[in-house]
Amino acid sequence: MSLVEVEIRERRAQARGLQRALEALRADLVRRSEATLEGWDGLIIRPEFLPSARNLADYLALRRGDLVPFQAPLASLGLSSLGRAESHVRPSLDAVLASLAMIGGEGTAEYPTVEMFAAGPARLAARRDTLFGARRDAPRSRVMVTLPSEAATDPALVSKLLASGADCIRINCAHDSPDAWAAMIGHVRHAAVRMGRRVPVQMDLEGPKLRVEALSTGKDESPRLFEGDRFEVVEKFTKDPGLLQIRLSHPALIEAMAEGGALWINDGKLRAKIIGVPQGRVLAEVVSTPSKGARIKLEKGVNLPGVDLRVPALTGADLENLDFILGHADILGFSFVQTGADLRALFTELDRRSDGGTSRDWPALMLKIETPMALRNLPALIVEAGGRVPMGVMIARGDLAVEIGFERLSEIQEEVLWLCEAAEVPVVWATQVLEGMVKDGQASRAEMTDAAMSQRAECVMLNKGPHLVEAVAFLRDVLMRMDRHTNKKSPRLGALGLWHDL
Incomplete structure (x- = not known):
């Protein structure tokens, strides 16, 4: 037997082994996915969301296990390693199984149709356009702009923002007034x-305010604090306190x-450790600040x-503002949503204000993911929200980074993108994008x-900022350039023009 024949036999044996392993994985996926869907029974009122929920259930089942051992063997056979299966989980798995059957000499299997691969991405693109606007000359990713207060009195500013490439507009109800909105x-x-x-x-x-409400100094900011300094969190200020005291909003x-817990103020610029919890107050010690120290300021987040x-x-x-939002907004941004109970409380309030209408008369819903609890509950939140109304997910990277740890943010935002692609739900990448350029007119390399x-x-x-x-x-220019090279996780492999002359 020649070396070529030996190689062919080994490849066929490898393919048959992979086929058996993936068949077992697929059977387990189907069982787990169906059980998940049964648990979501009754939450999906909109039939158009059912295929998305089914694919999400498939994806959650697929990613329960470790797929790393399959990656290199599948790639060595020229097959998909399932690394881009988010929007078509079962068709991806079935296509690989069909190819393995042919390579292994186990007969032929039916391939999924091209339409089965195209359906999920098409639904996601249509939902993106519904939420954020459809433009032929726009990048694949739309641009959302938060309006500053001056937009209420400066229509030219709004026109400039739209002409520069803004596809949709955001108004933060924590600021300004209904007249300004x-x-x-x-x-x-x-x-x-x-x-x-x-x-x-x-x-x-606006959501619940978790902020510094008052300082015992009576000023807008504290003296500069450094590592080792102590302060107290109190319900009521005491007379002549020996330490700086702060009162919080909630x-x-x-x-x-x-005791032993962490207390971070102003997006973690000041970090403290709780070293005592006497009645009605908390003693904290600063453990980290910038080299020049940090001040505790009013209205900064906690x-x-x-x-x-x-x-x-x-x-x-929020309840006072809902009437205005229902009459004016295309999308309702739901801050600090963490549980299904939060969603149901909102739905109840929207029902009360619908005057006999249905959820089809409501704005679309944007779930702002800001806490670890919201992350853990994200699949259920997506299904319960998407089962009622068109919806999207905003990765609120500022609060989320503080809550889960800055070192985890890059990993977690990737996982949220994958999960939402599987659910065919549009995602907003938010917080501090090009912050240096918006505020100072020049972006850092990291921001680019x-x-x-x-x-x-x-x-x-x-x-918002002066250079918005x-x-x-x-x-918009950066997004258009990146569209040449990638689509979600998939490289598009366009020609590399820089080295054509070589």
Whole structure:
């Protein structure tokens, strides 16, 4: 027997072994997926979301195990290693099994149709266009812009943002007033009609305030603090305190603090360790600041990394703003959503305001993922929300990074992108995108890389700042360039023009 014949026999044996292993994996996938779907029974009211939920269940089942051992053997046979199966899990697996049957000499198997591979990405693209606007000359990823307060009185600014490449607009209800929001939306609608475009508007509920509410100094900021300095978190200020005291905006924060826990302020610029919890107050010691120290300032955010805060997502202010949002917004941004109970509370409030209408009359829903609890519950949140209304997911990378640890953010945002692609749900890549350019007119190299990586999401959000118009145009250019090279996780392998002359 020649060496070639030996090689062929070995390859066939390898293919048959892989086929057996993948057949067992597929059988387990089907069993687990069906059990997951049964658990979601009753949550999916919109029949158009059922294929998405089924593919999500398949993906969750597929990723329960370790697929690493399959990667190199499949690639050595010229087959898909299942690394890009998110939007078509079963067809990807079945196509590999069909090829393995042929290579292994086990007969022929039926390949999935091309349409089965195309259906998921087509649904995702259509949902992206519904949520964020459809433009022929736009990059695959849409650009969302958060309007500053001056947009209420400066219609020219809104026009410039749309002309520079903004596809959709975001209004943060934590700022300004209904009169200002109405003016902003009016300017957006007027400019969109003039340009012959549809420009969706997202309005974000404020959610619970987890912030510094007051300082015992009576000032807007504390003296500069350094490692080893101590301060107290109190329910009520005491007379002549020996240490700086701060009061927080939500009682759940101080209730959740425990000795040995972490307390981070202002996105982790000041990090403290809780060293004592006497009655009605918390003693904290600073463990990390920038080299020049840090001040505790009013209205800065407070986080307790590693602690699940059982705080309802809807606040009294949110309920007051819902009527306005229902009458004006295309998308409702749901801040601090963590559980199915949060979703059901929102649905109840929307039902009350619908005047006999149905959920089809509601705005689309944007789930803002900001906490570890929301991450753990994300598949169920997607199914319960997508089963009722068109929806998307926003990766709120600022709060999320503080809550899960900065070192985990890159990993987690990748996993959220994969999960949402499997669920055929559009994703917004948010927080600090091109922040240097927006604020100072020049982006750092790291920010440019982050902007390029954001192309894998269906939408990228820019926050407000004095150079916002220029940043919109810059981001749009980066996204268009990246579209030549990648589509989600898949390289497109266009020609590399830089080295054509070689």
